[in-house]
Amino acid sequence: MNIGRFLAERTRLMRASEIRELLKWITENVISFGGGMPDPSSFPAKEIMEVTREILSTKADKALQYGTTNGVAELREELVRFMGKVGIKVEGPEDVLITVGSQEALDIIGRVFINPGDYIITESPTYLAALQAFRIYGPRIIGIPMDEEGMRVDVLEDTLRKLSNEGRVKFIYVIPTGQNPTGITMSMERRRALLDIASKYDVLIVEDDPYGYIYFGDGEPPSRLKAMDSEGRVIYLSTFSKIAAPGLRLGWVAASREVIRWFELAKQSIDLHTSTLNQYIAAELLRRGIIERNIPRIKEIYRTKRDLMLQALSQYMPEGVSWTKPSAGMFIWLTVPENIDTGEMLEIAIKKYGVAYVPGKSFYPNEEKRNNMRLNFTYPTPQEIFEGIRRLALAIRDYVQRPR
Amino acid sequence: MNIGRFLAERTRLMRASEIRELLKWITENVISFGGGMPDPSSFPAKEIMEVTREILSTKADKALQYGTTNGVAELREELVRFMGKVGIKVEGPEDVLITVGSQEALDIIGRVFINPGDYIITESPTYLAALQAFRIYGPRIIGIPMDEEGMRVDVLEDTLRKLSNEGRVKFIYVIPTGQNPTGITMSMERRRALLDIASKYDVLIVEDDPYGYIYFGDGEPPSRLKAMDSEGRVIYLSTFSKIAAPGLRLGWVAASREVIRWFELAKQSIDLHTSTLNQYIAAELLRRGIIERNIPRIKEIYRTKRDLMLQALSQYMPEGVSWTKPSAGMFIWLTVPENIDTGEMLEIAIKKYGVAYVPGKSFYPNEEKRNNMRLNFTYPTPQEIFEGIRRLALAIRDYVQRPR
Numbered sequence: 001m002n003i004g005r006f007l008a009e010r011t012r013l014m015r016a017s018e019i020r021e022l023l024k025w026i027t028e029n030v031i032s033f034g035g036g037m038p039d040p041s042s043f044p045a046k047e048i049m050e051v052t053r054e055i056l057s058t059k060a061d062k063a064l065q066y067g068t069t070n071g072v073a074e075l076r077e078e079l080v081r082f083m084g085k086v087g088i089k090v091e092g093p094e095d096v097l098i099t100v101g102s103q104e105a106l107d108i109i110g111r112v113f114i115n116p117g118d119y120i121i122t123e124s125p126t127y128l129a130a131l132q133a134f135r136i137y138g139p140r141i142i143g144i145p146m147d148e149e150g151m152r153v154d155v156l157e158d159t160l161r162k163l164s165n166e167g168r169v170k171f172i173y174v175i176p177t178g179q180n181p182t183g184i185t186m187s188m189e190r191r192r193a194l195l196d197i198a199s200k201y202d203v204l205i206v207e208d209d210p211y212g213y214i215y216f217g218d219g220e221p222p223s224r225l226k227a228m229d230s231e232g233r234v235i236y237l238s239t240f241s242k243i244a245a246p247g248l249r250l251g252w253v254a255a256s257r258e259v260i261r262w263f264e265l266a267k268q269s270i271d272l273h274t275s276t277l278n279q280y281i282a283a284e285l286l287r288r289g290i291i292e293r294n295i296p297r298i299k300e301i302y303r304t305k306r307d308l309m310l311q312a313l314s315q316y317m318p319e320g321v322s323w324t325k326p327s328a329g330m331f332i333w334l335t336v337p338e339n340i341d342t343g344e345m346l347e348i349a350i351k352k353y354g355v356a357y358v359p360g361k362s363f364y365p366n367e368e369k370r371n372n373m374r375l376n377f378t379y380p381t382p383q384e385i386f387e388g389i390r391r392l393a394l395a396i397r398d399y400v401q402r403p404r
Numbered sequence: 405m406n407i408g409r410f411l412a413e414r415t416r417l418m419r420a421s422e423i424r425e426l427l428k429w430i431t432e433n434v435i436s437f438g439g440g441m442p443d444p445s446s447f448p449a450k451e452i453m454e455v456t457r458e459i460l461s462t463k464a465d466k467a468l469q470y471g472t473t474n475g476v477a478e479l480r481e482e483l484v485r486f487m488g489k490v491g492i493k494v495e496g497p498e499d500v501l502i503t504v505g506s507q508e509a510l511d512i513i514g515r516v517f518i519n520p521g522d523y524i525i526t527e528s529p530t531y532l533a534a535l536q537a538f539r540i541y542g543p544r545i546i547g548i549p550m551d552e553e554g555m556r557v558d559v560l561e562d563t564l565r566k567l568s569n570e571g572r573v574k575f576i577y578v579i580p581t582g583q584n585p586t587g588i589t590m591s592m593e594r595r596r597a598l599l600d601i602a603s604k605y606d607v608l609i610v611e612d613d614p615y616g617y618i619y620f621g622d623g624e625p626p627s628r629l630k631a632m633d634s635e636g637r638v639i640y641l642s643t644f645s646k647i648a649a650p651g652l653r654l655g656w657v658a659a660s661r662e663v664i665r666w667f668e669l670a671k672q673s674i675d676l677h678t679s680t681l682n683q684y685i686a687a688e689l690l691r692r693g694i695i696e697r698n699i700p701r702i703k704e705i706y707r708t709k710r711d712l713m714l715q716a717l718s719q720y721m722p723e724g725v726s727w728t729k730p731s732a733g734m735f736i737w738l739t740v741p742e743n744i745d746t747g748e749m750l751e752i753a754i755k756k757y758g759v760a761y762v763p764g765k766s767f768y769p770n771e772e773k774r775n776n777m778r779l780n781f782t783y784p785t786p787q788e789i790f791e792g793i794r795r796l797a798l799a800i801r802d803y804v805q806r807p808r
Contacts, residue, residue, distance in 0.1 A: 001636050003662050006574055006608055008519045008541070014669040037470050045464035052456050060449035064649035066441050100504055100675040107674045111540075115412045132673045136515075137412070170410055204410055232405050245468035247680035258407050265418040269536045270511045271504040275679055276651035 013136050025350050031388035032356040033375040036180070036330055039305070042298045043245045044290055051284040052277075059280070067276040069268045070260070071098025071252075075283035079252055082286055086212065087227035088236065090254050097260050097267065098274045102210060102239045102251035106133035108266045109171070109206055109235065112259075114139045119169040121159065121203075123151050125333075125363030125372070127180040130173060130208065139170070143365035148324075150176065150186025153193040160201040171204035171235075177221045178211035178329025181363045181374035185215070185328050188222040195228055205234045210329075213243050214295060216303040217327025232256035240282050242330075243291050243298070248278045302330070302378055305385060309377040312389035318397055323375075330378040333360070336396060341370040345399045352398070355391040417539050429754050435792035436760040437779040440584070440734055443709070446702045447649045448694055455688040459681070471680040473672045474664070475502025475656075479687035483656055486690055490616065491631035492640065494658050501664050501671065502678045506614060506643045506655035510537035512670045513575070513610060513639065516663075518543045523573040525563065525607075527555050529737075529767030529776070531584040534577060534612065543574070547769035552728075554580065554590025557597040564605040575608035575639075581625045582615035582733025585767045585778035589619070589732050592626040599632055609638045614733075617647050617699060620707040621731025636660035644686050646734075647695050647702070652682045706734070706782055709789060713781040716793035722801055727779075734782040737764070740800060745774040749803045756802070759795040 026032055055063050070076070076093035083090065090096065099105045106129070114120065116138030122130070124143025134141065142163075144156050151174060163169050174194070176186040186194075198205050207225045215221035226236035232255075239251040253263060267273070285291050309332055313323055320337045334357075336342065343359040350356050360372025380388060430436055459467050474480070480497035487494065494500065503509045510533070518524065520542030526534070528547025538545065546567075548560050555578060567573050578598070580590040590598075602609050611629045619625035630640035636659075643655040657667060671677070689695050713736055717727055724741045738761075740746065747763040754760050764776025784792060 001606075001660070003608070003660070003666070006517050007666065008515070008517055008522075011516055011666060011669075014666070014673070035470075040465040040469055043464060043468040045460050045468060048464075048468070049457055049460040052460075053453055056449050056453040056456075060447060060452075061444040062651075064447040064449060064452070064651035065444055066439075066645075066650045100678075103673075104675040111412070112415055113410050113412055118412075129673070129676070136673055202405075204407070241470075245681075246470040247466075247468035249675065249677070249679040256405070256407070262407075262411065262415060262418070265415075269418070269507075269533070269540055270674065271508040271653070272533070273653070274504075275653040275682055277649075278679055278682065 010136055013138070015132065026356055030350055030354045030356055031380060031384045031391065033377070033380065033388060034356040034358050035376055035379055037376070037379040038242060038246060038330075039301050039378050042294070042301055044285065044294050047285065047290045048245065048281060051281055051288070055277070055280045055284060063277045063280045065276060067273045067279070069264050069273045071096070071274060072276060072279035072283060075279045075286075078283050078286035079254075083254060086224060088224055088254060089227070091257070094257055095254055095260055097253045097263050098279055099251040099253060099267070100271065100274050101241060101246070101249045102208060102237045103129060103133065104267070104270070105237045105251055105253045106130050108263050108270070110134045110137040111266045112262045113170045113204070117168070119163055119166070121156065121169065121172040122365055123174055123179060124365055125181055125360060126173065126365065127175060127208065128362045131365060134173075141365040146179070146182060146184055148184060150179070150184055150190045151194065153190055153197060156194070157197050160197060160203070164201060169201070169203050171206050172198060173206045173208065174225070175208045175210070176225060177209060177215060178326055180329060181331050181358070181360070182333040183324045183326025183329045183331050185217070185221060185326070191222055191225055191228065195225060195233070198233055199231060207234050207236045209236060209238045210242050212238070212328070214298050214302065215328040216299040216306070221328060226254060235259060243295060244282065244285055248282060250274065250278055250282050305377045305382065306332070308382050308385045309375065309389065312386045316390050316393035318393060321396065330376055332375045332377060334373045334375055336371050336373070337400070338371050340396065340399060342373045343370060345395065348399060349392065349395040353391040353395040355388045355395060357392070414540055417542070419536070430760055434754055434758045434760055435784060435788045435795065437781070437784065437792060438760040438762050439783055440780055441783040442646060442650060443705050443782050446698070446705055448689065448698050451689065451694045452649070452685060455685055455692070459684045459688060463684070467681045467684045469680060471677045471683070473668050473677045475500070475678060476680060476683035476687060479683045479690075482687050482690035483658075487658060490628060492628055492658060493631070495661070498661055499658055499664055501657045501667050502683055503655040503657060503671070504675065504678050505645060505650070505653045506612060506641045507533060507537065508671070508674070509641045509655055509657045510534050512667050512674070514538045514541040515670045516666045517574045517608070521572070523567055523570070525560065525573065525576040526769055527578055527583060528769055529585055529764060530577065530769065531579060531612065532766045535769060538577075545769040550583070550586060550588055552588060554583070554588055554594045555598065557594055557601060560598070561601050564601060564607070568605060573605070573607050575610050576602060577610045577612065578629070579612045579614070580629060581613060581619060582730055584733060585735050585762070585764070586737040587728045587730025587733045587735050589621070589625060589730070595626055595629055595632065599629060599637070602637055603635060611638050611640045613640060613642045614646050616642070616732070618702050618706065619732040620703040620710070625732060630658060639663060647699060648686065648689055652686060654678065654682055654686050709781045709786065710736070712786050712789045713779065713793065716790045720794050720797035722797060725800065734780055736779045736781060738777045738779055740775050740777070741804070742775050744800065744803060746777045747774060749799065752803060753796065753799040757795040757799040759792045759799060761796065
């Protein structure tokens, strides 16, 4: 039977992620910079094995049973301490909600805040899975351009001023540290300005911070927005996917108690709660300091791989190609001459040169630019990084010289 | 700051589950029949420990990494075999989607199929978390009364006939075996009639089957609807929560490839995918036959506890109280005289007599009846079952004799 007539209207808003669609073309001879996966050598597999054994020997009754929607108390308490070390002060574990990765938090945010037609604001470009999660709820998404210091707060203020009569701007979504896809880290000055502007126009801020804890620039990253938030305006998201392992599917939200209460109600009907076993594992990884001891190692792996990719880019890329130099995150954002459509170029890159990337257009809320691509440097091996960038440069030259 | 003005309209449809709200009153002296938790002695904790160790020793790179949205291939393949043994034939692992418990499948079903104002049909009473999940999407829910053979298919057909002009009946949601909350198992004759009627009026069937594999009546349970489905009309849901452990948060859907493809798109924006580690654990529990060897033990535990509760009910309950005798599931459905409002009675039951249950009204799509309660027999100990039923009988007598 054909199920077309049964589908809800909103299924028109469901699009397959291009990143995932593109994987279908990839064979084992293709070097992929397309994903966003951590280096598996950074996973604390042995430690996870040990803590799992202990948990299942001492409290299997609890760890294998149903749990509460907001999450295992021990984990929320550990997270209050963990966030405290980077200056994020939350009143207590009641201000924390455990989610199935940060992705679930993005869906919950859309569900709780977005009416069709509401405005939301993002960096442009921004994380495409956030766009995907929000779009289902029918918002009008306004992208604010970025420069090397992050979101252009002057453009943000102009935009909010113009929209203030219309009302209904719900939130500003930002990834301040090691932004996805650009790798840019927002400057301290911009962070302060962003908070001031959000306060002046009374909108919420969603701070997505998957990469803050593994910032590999010199010194510490600029302060989290949540750490500077005196009004309960910032909804802070982070994840264990980058500091421990994505296979646990664990993320968390820190926000005012009122926000958390609504999120909890939303989550209850989505999936009741997050895996109890995995939450106990994460709590124990934090309690024993395993995550904190693992972080310097992850930073070192990513710093080295970033350096390699930057070196390969310098060595191979033709004139007219530029790229970001990230101090955090997992991606380099490459800009090619404007006559190149990276979406169109992808097929020859994969099929003829055996190299894959994510075309930039999906990251723009309104798909305005076509001459960027996102390159992941955390998953490929050093050899793959060098060889893949060499192939990519060849693909670019070939595409530019093609007959039209 | 007050977040009231930021909330989406749909938050009005989010209600805290009464089951979960009620837990707040419960102290350690209260015997609770309120939850729906398995007996923790049924969890294969040692086996989970062993398979986890093996998985993390041999394929941590995959088990701790991101995975695909539809789920780990090995697990979907094992499930095709597992379902095959009860007569459910799916073409292959592409027809299976792994979810974060069955609850996520319920949310996905709402998201993919329900437009505001669409009709959906359920048994009345039915599983309240399904009502919660569907309600967010704004359907009109029509409850069909049940008798000891399950959903009244004559009433179902009358209803569909009346609605056929209006169109837009999307699906019929049923829990055919050990129904929640009533414990009723639908007869074979009714199952055939249900399929015929759904075909005649061209509506989908959602078959929620958490309890089929642990049916503890004589012989085997009646055939799954999905096993009799020749049209790809049945969307089949089940879960590892009752055959292994709820703490893994693993459920699955089996449906036509076209349905699975839409569900996969929906899930991608909800949470990307289900925990990879937990999926490998479940695959290995199936592959090694651990789940199948554990099932007879679970059946025995639940049969014994059900018998105990039935015996205690016979011994203590006053005239005018009746109850179901389930062959599957986790609940007995108690009916008290119509002058008793079990919602109102709950406070004295908990505070004065130290016993808790779930008032029946939340299980009715339209809250029409107030003289039922749901009693869980799987989680409390044998002693608690006897003592709790004794207390409940006292509470009923007290409530009936109260001055008005």
